[in-house]
Amino acid sequence: MAQFATASTERRLHLGSQGLEVSAQGLGCMGMSAFYGPPKPDQEMISLIHYAVSKGITFLDTSDIYGPFTNEVLVGKAIKGIRDKVQLATKFGARFEDGKLEVHGDPAYVRAACEASLKRLDVECIDLYYQHRIDQKVPIEVTIGELKKLVEEGKIKYIGLSEASASTIRRAHAVHPITAVQLEWSLWSRDVEEEIIPTCRELGIGIVPYSPLGRGFLSAGAKLIENLADDDFRKDMPRFSAENLEKNKVIFERILEIASKKRCSPSQLALAWVHHQGNDVAPIPGTTKVKNLEENIGALSVELTPLEMKEIEDSVCSAGVFGDRYSDMGSTWMNSETPPLSSWQPVV
Template sequence: MAKLAAASTVRTVRLGSQGLEVSAQGLGCMGMSSFYGPPKPDQEMITLIHHAVSSGITFLDTSDIYGPFTNEVLVGKAIKEIREKVQLATKFGISFADGKREIRGDPAYVRASCEASLKRLDVDCIDLYYQHRIDTRVPIEVTIGEMKKLVEEGKIKYIGLSEASASTIRRAHAVHPITAVQIEWSLWTRDVEEAIIPTCRELGIGIVPYSPLGRGFLSIGAKLVDNLADNDFRKLMPRFSAENLEKNKVIFERICEIASKKGCSPSQLALAWVHHQGNDVAPIPGTTKVKNLEENIGALSVELTPLETKEIEDLVSSAGVFGDRYGDMDFTWMNSETPPLSSWQATV
């Protein structure tokens, strides 16, 4: 196993060009409260967050939709006495009002969501505020325009986007500098490398990969599904269907082979690959177990040569990835184009 990186050795990276500096690896908090089975006990998760921060992992990621709402409350409790030590990121944009999913980016919703998140988190200011999904009915300029006002009012420090296309990112960045784009990026999700990553780098925008461990698959392989709770939403994801899982086994087997040679775990190898994508990258693997947290931190100590990086990529890509990321890809960067600003101006 790779030697655990101590707190003093967890490097930091700069996201964007506006001054945000975060731990090179963050902590995704979603699974503590929702989507990956039943909510975990608050005190256990608070202890986990404290352990992460004391270990040097200070970039915490949540969203109003996690729970919904309960994860922000949990994170708020956890950072109550250590606010100055963490970089806090949360998101808005997905509403489940009346049990129906709706993506919203209208100014009134942007503002109301921010105010509500500030209250749940019990903070005066959010470090990084993302639009979680893009409202294709509202010009991105309108949404970012309202977020810009929140920056000016001191309610948020930096603006981010999640699952936004290259053109959407460009239009948003023209209104106010975008500090970070959160996107799924891992050894089995690499489509963002064609346009999203180059666009971010051209504009000087930081990259925050979510699900860098393939939602757990790159950590333990197909046996992951054997222990999923009935309400774990991974059961609905195409890549985890029985047919696709059987085909995707090859990916994990090849990662295991290389990890064994490197003397690290499969998850450390997969996470190290993400870390080696650049100094503008800060992945946010999630976990609810201290053991897994420490293993993830250990990935920071795994060194990969350019030749090893290419070998990993070639082995995984030759195996092929079967199944889409989501059952419904409509709410991803592939479908995030918004109307021109002129169309909105004509209606107000």
């Protein structure tokens, strides 16, 4: 068993060019309430969040769709009394209607969603407010225009986008500065490096990788699937199908081998690789266990040389990644183009 690297939480960084400072590693709170099996006990999760903040992990990530709604309530309870110590990020725009994912970005929805999130979180202002998915029916300029009003009213401080294409990011940024783009980025999800990452850097936008541990695969390998609850949505993801999982085993085996040489865990190696992408990158690994949280924090102490980075990347690339990220890729950045502003007919 590899010896875990020791924890270090001194690092902070600036996201975007508007002044938002966050911990270099955040905490994704989704799995506490949704998608990864049954919701976990509130008090345990509140204690976990408090522990994370005490260790310097102050960048908390939630969304109104997690639950739905219950994760925001949970996070709101957890930050009661410590609001000034955390950077609070939540999202709007994605919701399930009759079991189908619907995306909304019209002004009335944006405003109503923000007001509802403020109430559930029991705060006066949201630090970073993301559009969770891009509404292909509404020009991005219209959505950002309403978010700009919310900034001016003091209800949100900074605007973010999630799963947005490079062109959508550019159009949005022209209306109001975008502070951060959230996207899936890990050793087995690197397609964003071609266009999206360079666009963010050109425009001075921070990068927030979600699922930096490949939804747990880069931590545990194929055995992860054996311990998932029946309603864990990873069971329906293409990369976790029996056929693809068998092929993807090689990726974990190679990461495990390199991690052993580095005297760290596989998850620490994979997370350290994300941290080494730049000082504008703040990954948000999620967990519901203190042990895993401490292990994730330890990744901040893992130093990788350019040669080691190349070795890690080459080992994964040569193995190949089998399966899409989602069973339906329709609501990812690959399909986030919106109509031109000239086509918009506002509701009066």
